[in-house]
Amino acid sequence: MNSNSFKNIFEVSDYIFNMAAEAGACDEVPVASAVCTIDPDVLNNTDQNLNDFIHSFLRGEDLKGLKIIGKGTNQILDKKDPTAHGELTAIRDACKYQNSERLTNSFLITTLEPCIMCGGAVILSRLNSVLFFAPALKGIGMKTLLSQNPGQTHAFNHYPELHHLTEYENQASEMLRSFFRLKRTV
Amino acid sequence: MNSNSFKNIFEVSDYIFNMAAEAGACDEVPVASAVCTIDPDVLNNTDQNLNDFIHSFLRGEDLKGLKIIGKGTNQILDKKDPTAHGELTAIRDACKYQNSERLTNSFLITTLEPCIMCGGAVILSRLNSVLFFAPALKGIGMKTLLSQNPGQTHAFNHYPELHHLTEYENQASEMLRSFFRLKRTV
Numbered sequence: 453m454n455s456n457s458f459k460n461i462f463e464v465s466d467y468i469f470n471m472a473a474e475a476g477a478c479d480e481v482p483v484a485s486a487v488c489t490i491d492p493d494v495l496n497n498t499d500q501n502l503n504d505f506i507h508s509f510l511r512g513e514d515l516k517g518l519k520i521i522g523k524g525t526n527q528i529l530d531k532k533d534p535t536a537h538g539e540l541t542a543i544r545d546a547c548k549y550q551n552s553e554r555l556t557n558s559f560l561i562t563t564l565e566p567c568i569m570c571g572g573a574v575i576l577s578r579l580n581s582v583l584f585f586a587p588a589l590k591g592i593g594m595k596t597l598l599s600q601n602p603g604q605t606h607a608f609n610h611y612p613e614l615h616h617l618t619e620y621e622n623q624a625s626e627m628l629r630s631f632f633r634l635k636r637t638v
Numbered sequence: 639m640n641s642n643s644f645k646n647i648f649e650v651s652d653y654i655f656n657m658a659a660e661a662g663a664c665d666e667v668p669v670a671s672a673v674c675t676i677d678p679d680v681l682n683n684t685d686q687n688l689n690d691f692i693h694s695f696l697r698g699e700d701l702k703g704l705k706i707i708g709k710g711t712n713q714i715l716d717k718k719d720p721t722a723h724g725e726l727t728a729i730r731d732a733c734k735y736q737n738s739e740r741l742t743n744s745f746l747i748t749t750l751e752p753c754i755m756c757g758g759a760v761i762l763s764r765l766n767s768v769l770f771f772a773p774a775l776k777g778i779g780m781k782t783l784l785s786q787n788p789g790q791t792h793a794f795n796h797y798p799e800l801h802h803l804t805e806y807e808n809q810a811s812e813m814l815r816s817f818f819r820l821k822r823t824v
Contacts, residue, residue: 533730534739534762535721544719553720568783568794569762572755576720592793597754600786607778608754 456520461509464488464520464561465585465620472563472627475525475538482627484525485538485562487546487555487579491517495557502580503613506559510583510615521558522546538562539570543577554578563624565593565616574612581613585624642706647695650674650706650747651771651806658749658813661711661724668813670711671724671748673732673741673765677703681743688743688766689799696769696801707744708732724748725756729763740764749810751779751802760798767799771810 458464468484476482490505494517509515524541528534539562546555559581560566566574566582571594574582582594592600595614601607644650654670662668676691680703695701710727714720725748732741745767746752752760752768757780760768768780778786781800787793 528739532737532739533733534741534764535726535730535759540721544721547719551718553714553718555720567758567762569755569758572753572758573721576753576755578720590792591795592787596793597783601778606776607782609777 458488458518458520460514460518461512461561464518467520468523468561468563469623469627471523471525472538472624475527476627476631478530480526480529482526482631483538483562483564485523485542485560486520487522487542487558487560489519489521489546489555489558490515491519492557493517502557502559506581506583506613510617521549535569537567537570538564539566540573543570543573543579547577556580559583563620564589564628565595567593568597570594571597575608575610578610579612581615583615583617585617585620586628587616587621589628644674644704644706646700646704647698650704651803653706654709654747654749655809655813657709657711658724658810661713662813662817664716666712666715668712668817669724669748669750671709671728671746672706673708673728673744673746675705675707675732675741675744676701677705678743679703688745692745692767692769692799696803707735721755723753723756724750725752726759729756729759729765733763742766745769749806750775750814751781753779754783756780757783761794761796764796765798767801769801769803771803771806772814773802773807773811775814 468486471484472482522542522545524538526538527536547553555577558579560579561583563585565584565588603611654672657670658668708728708731710724712724713722733739741763744765746765747769749771751770751774789797
């Protein structure tokens, strides 16, 4: 994708909620994800690091240089590809944009906690942090994966920070619940 | 890929070892994977099920209808894609061949135990079994993932069988060790 400029978490969350709703309208599980970064020109001309920016983002502040550099929705049925989750697609999209297999200076925001596959992809891509809305639907997600294998065991060579954004949980979970409710009644 | 017919485990392991060596020659970590199946014409005209065929395969017997329907090597650097592991690529390739997001009637054979990301992709694709040569290099792999979250916990909605083919372990591990030895000395 081309990079898109955004002001704050409200704009970014609206954007991914809209993407998730569009996926749901196409009969895919309504999940959407975006890889965000801070423009290097901004990041390199301040004494703040990416974590400072992420904490401002989490507090709802306006950020200079905030961009979405990769996005994705669930497209498993459309692409006939079990790996076409929103997170994995967003990561691949961002890597293409950055022309790099590493996303060290970026973070992922996603309407649903990443599954094991996507959690693995987050670790491999060295994303700084993951911000998720709804916790894993059932079974284990990225939070359990990291807590089962804490940093000091060296189970992984990178430990991204996880942030569960509970203020968006209801909206994200309800979107998923109504999707599955509708599927059961059809 | 177009489907390729193979006779037995010796031919398939030669094939993936050759692919892994080619990846190594291109400076990628030498890992290769293939998704195998039994031709439905053969499978539907016998009283054996896929597990029976896999057990014959593991015993080194010749199998009728054995095919590779997806293959992949590590291409992280070439594709600038952290998700371009051999297993994930082979799964996507096989799904394209089958025109389906499910690989229920297939099994994966791979020179290295799948990582967490690829283990997740195996589960999502519903592959019947995973046959691997070398155990995970460091950190946790698919075996640990499944043993940390055993079947009765319903952590996952599918539990593929794992087979560690120890008779191929030395060759696969040595290929990896010499690759990294060379990298360190360059």
